[in-house]
Structures are given as structure tokens and as C-alpha cells.
Amino acid sequence: MRRANLNLTVSYAILGLAALAILLPLYSILVVAISPQSAPAIGLGLPADPQWSNFAAAWAQGNFGVLIKNSTVIAVSVVAVAVVFSVLSGFAFSMMEFPGKRLLFLPLLVGLVLPFEAVILPLYYNLRALGLTDSPLGVILPEVGLYVAFGTLWMRAVFAGVSREIVEAARIDGANAMQLLWIVLIPMCRPAITTLVVLFFLWSWNEFLVSLVILQDPLQRTAPAGLGAFVGEYLTNVPLLAAGAIYVALPVVIVYFFLQRYIIEGLTQGAVKG
Structure with missing residues (x-):
């Protein structure tokens, strides 16, 4: 005792x-x-x-209202698309059999280890040729492609951890692939999916390099990229810089605060078999 x-x-x-x-x-x-x-x-x-007025001054001078709106649009779009793709591809690689399954899984593994900085310049020229620079879509598409590799590996492991008896029982009852996914697996794996949502939101919100390279228009910048420009402009005004940093970090803290219970459940899902 x-x-x-x-x-x-x-x-x-x-x-x-x-x-x-x-x-x-x-x-x-x-x-x-x-x-x-x-x-x-x-x-x-x-x-x-x-000097609580420093927050109002930083908000006005740094144009954080527009920056946070831009970051919110991009992050929510990235989360919605990347999570759906990750769930579908994770289900396919864990529960379905099709020709070239292992071969198709290799590019996803490459995407996990390839440094994104190595392809940022070719990516910029390709997006510029498509007219997607200075556009939220020019940031959303690369981020989705970057995060889906991890999301697929995550959901593949989560779905593979589901009891085979449950899966077989659903199939015996006549459930097709989509019914098995949406009716059986997704409700069981909701905490893990919620964790993936928070991770994607965190990564997208804090993404700096893509936004800095692709978005040259100050009105299209995201909050981290705008904060970088704000640092260059107000380098000697440390209180305003600190207030701006709080504005950039606060949304992530709020999201984590409200979803922390689901995050913990998602991280521990599968650790204890029942």
C-alpha cells in the first residue's frame, strides 16, 4: 500500500x-x-x-483578423478533405484485397520520409503554371497530399486493430464495403479519427513554408506567415510580437482543450484489447 x-x-x-x-x-x-x-x-x-491595449494594437497593425480567417479556411478545408481520403485509403489498404495493393502502398511510405522542403521549389513552379499561386487552393492541395500519407498509415493501423470477429459478423449479415466502413468501423474508431482531425488541424494551422512560398499577397497569407512578416516589421516592439504570437497559438489551444478527451482515447485505442 x-x-x-x-x-x-x-x-x-x-x-x-x-x-x-x-x-x-x-x-x-x-x-x-x-x-x-x-x-x-x-x-x-x-x-x-x-498594457492590455497591446492586443488591440497587434490585432489592427498585424491585420490578424484577415490572417486568422485565411488560416481557418485553409485548415478546415485541409482537415475535411485529408481526413476523408485517409479514412477511405486506410480502409482499402486494411480491409480490401486488390491487385497491386502492396505496390501502391509504397508511394505512401515514401511520402512519410521525403523532406517536403526538397520539393517546395518545383511545387511552386507547377502551381504557378496552373495559376494557383496567391490562392488558398495552392496551399490546400499540397497540404492534403502531404498529410494523407500519414493519415492512411494511421487509419490502416486503426482499422487493422478492429476485432476480426466483428468484421466477419457484419459481412455475414450482408454488409457491403461501404456499410462496413460507415456503419461499423467509423463509429468504433471515432476517437482515433478525432485525433487525426486535431493533428491535421494543428499541422495545417502551423504550416509556414508552403504559405510563405505560395502566398505572396499579404491579404492571402495565413496567420503564421503573417506573423513572420509582422516580426520583420515590428522587430523592436517585443510586446506586440508576443501579442501576435498569442493570437496565432490560441486557436490550436482552444481546439485541443475541447477535444482532449477524444485525443487521449484515440491515442490509446487498441492499446487494451477487450
Whole structure:
């Protein structure tokens, strides 16, 4: 009993230190964001005269309203398309038999290990030839192609972990492939799919290189790319830069806060067989 209490205490201590390591930098950015420009923050104490107006100034001067709207449109579109493609391809590679199955799976594995930076310049010229630069579609399509490789591997593993008895019972009852997927597998694997949604949203929202190269128009930029331009323009105004960084990070924090339970279930799905 005493050993169990000790293990529990050590576990909570480690989790507390991990939480502190994550929350402390966020708190320090908030302290900097509300500090006067003439008196930069020193340490972690709140400034005597908090300048909450820095958030309004950063929002107006950095045009973050437009940037966040652009990022939202791109991220939601990428998530919707990439998740559907990942679910369908993961189902096909885990549950169906067709000619060239293993051969077709190889390009997906290549997509996982190929550095995206290596193809960004050819990608730019191809998209420019198609008239897709300075267009949200010019960012959405490459991101979908980039994330579907991981999503397919993820969903293939998730579907493969489903009990074979359940799958065979559905087929004996007359379920075709689409019924098996939408009626049986997707409800069972909803936490894993939700985790994939959050991962794709996080990656798409934070994507910097594609947006920087493809979107040259300031009104078409995403929030991270706009923040990069904001840094170059207001390099000496550290509080405004910190306020802008909070604007860029806040949507991801909100999404994770509301979906954390499903994320944990998705990450642990299949760890315990029942």
C-alpha cells in the first residue's frame, strides 16, 4: 500500500513538472505581451501597469483578423478533405484485397520520409503554371497530399486493430464495403479519427513554408506567415510580437482543450484489447 502511494506521488510529481514546463513559457509570453514597450518584462512577475491595449494594437497593425480567417479556411478545408481520403485509403489498404495493393502502398511510405522542403521549389513552379499561386487552393492541395500519407498509415493501423470477429459478423449479415466502413468501423474508431482531425488541424494551422512560398499577397497569407512578416516589421516592439504570437497559438489551444478527451482515447485505442 505504501509503495502504491509512493508510485502515485512520483507520477503526479512528474506530470506536474511536465505541465509546468509547458505552461511556464505560455505564461511568460503573456507577461511580455502586456508589458509596456519602454519597460520590457524582467522575470515572471506581472507588470505594474499592464498594457492590455497591446492586443488591440497587434490585432489592427498585424491585420490578424484577415490572417486568422485565411488560416481557418485553409485548415478546415485541409482537415475535411485529408481526413476523408485517409479514412477511405486506410480502409482499402486494411480491409480490401486488390491487385497491386502492396505496390501502391509504397508511394505512401515514401511520402512519410521525403523532406517536403526538397520539393517546395518545383511545387511552386507547377502551381504557378496552373495559376494557383496567391490562392488558398495552392496551399490546400499540397497540404492534403502531404498529410494523407500519414493519415492512411494511421487509419490502416486503426482499422487493422478492429476485432476480426466483428468484421466477419457484419459481412455475414450482408454488409457491403461501404456499410462496413460507415456503419461499423467509423463509429468504433471515432476517437482515433478525432485525433487525426486535431493533428491535421494543428499541422495545417502551423504550416509556414508552403504559405510563405505560395502566398505572396499579404491579404492571402495565413496567420503564421503573417506573423513572420509582422516580426520583420515590428522587430523592436517585443510586446506586440508576443501579442501576435498569442493570437496565432490560441486557436490550436482552444481546439485541443475541447477535444482532449477524444485525443487521449484515440491515442490509446487498441492499446487494451477487450
